[in-house]
Structures are given as C-alpha cells and as structure tokens.
Amino acid sequence: MSINREELQNNPLHGLKLEDMVQELVDHYGWNILDTAMRFNCFHTNPSVASSVKYLRKSEWAREKLEAFYLSRFKRMPRPTEEEKEMPPRMRTFANGIEPKEPMELTVDSILASQAKAASAFKEKKAQERRNRSRR
Structure with missing residues (x-):
C-alpha cells in the first residue's frame, strides 16, 4: 500500500x-x-x-x-x-x-461492558470454528 x-x-x-x-x-x-x-x-x-x-x-x-x-x-x-x-x-x-x-464518552462500566461483549463474541467465534472443523 x-x-x-x-x-x-x-x-x-x-x-x-x-x-x-x-x-x-x-x-x-x-x-x-x-x-x-x-x-x-x-x-x-x-x-x-x-x-x-x-x-x-x-x-x-x-x-x-x-x-x-x-x-x-x-x-x-x-x-x-x-x-x-x-x-x-x-x-x-x-x-x-x-x-x-x-x-x-466513556465510563468504567461502559468499558467493562464492551470488553465483556468482545470476549463473548470471541468465544462464540472460536466455538463456531471448532464446530466447523469437527464437521469436516
């Protein structure tokens, strides 16, 4: 680039x-x-x-x-x-x-909620990848 x-x-x-x-x-x-x-x-x-x-x-x-x-x-x-x-x-x-x-505008609570949401999405993505691999 x-x-x-x-x-x-x-x-x-x-x-x-x-x-x-x-x-x-x-x-x-x-x-x-x-x-x-x-x-x-x-x-x-x-x-x-x-x-x-x-x-x-x-x-x-x-x-x-x-x-x-x-x-x-x-x-x-x-x-x-x-x-x-x-x-x-x-x-x-x-x-x-x-x-x-x-x-x-950020608060400690808003940051913690955002981090929890990101962690949950990451866990779900990894679980989906594992399910996809096991189907092969």
Whole structure:
C-alpha cells in the first residue's frame, strides 16, 4: 500500500508527541478510565505522564494499542481497513475532509461492558470454528 503524504498528515497522530497524547487522554478521561481500557500497569500503580511515556516508549505494542485507542475513542476516526490493521496507527491514512469528532464518552462500566461483549463474541467465534472443523 502506498502512503499518500497528504492523507498521512490528516492522521491526528501526525506530529503529536507521545507525552502530549497521554496528557490529552488523562485530562479528558482520567487514569481510572485509561487503566480499565488499556490494562497497563503504568496507568494503575502510581500513574504519571512521565512514567507512562517511559513505558510506552519501550513497549511498541502498548504504544500502538494506546494510539489506536486515541484514534478510535478520543478522535473517533473511521475504523481501519483490514490492510490498515496490519500497520502502526501512526502510519494509517485518512482521506482529506475526514475530521476528528468529539471524544467518545466513556465510563468504567461502559468499558467493562464492551470488553465483556468482545470476549463473548470471541468465544462464540472460536466455538463456531471448532464446530466447523469437527464437521469436516
């Protein structure tokens, strides 16, 4: 997939420092929401922006998970295509004219309900795959 520079610049992560992103998320959602959504110890035990940034710089998977959360929940950008899911959130492109929306309102309860729904759907998908394999 070729990356269009203009579309890449339309990504809300373009030029955003990790520290600034974490601060924006903390200011809007707070540590409790981030801890529940991300399940990172740096958001749970004595959280601070500095310690979180230090951890996120060392852990690419965690940084990408937080960046995806920032794009989907905080900026409410369109979902990535299957092809885009394979690339880091900072490399995803958005067509010109697609603007970030107001942040999604989240509560600990809404996050837990969403996680439970996702876990249930995952279990059902795996059970269906097992049933399909056993029929062969």
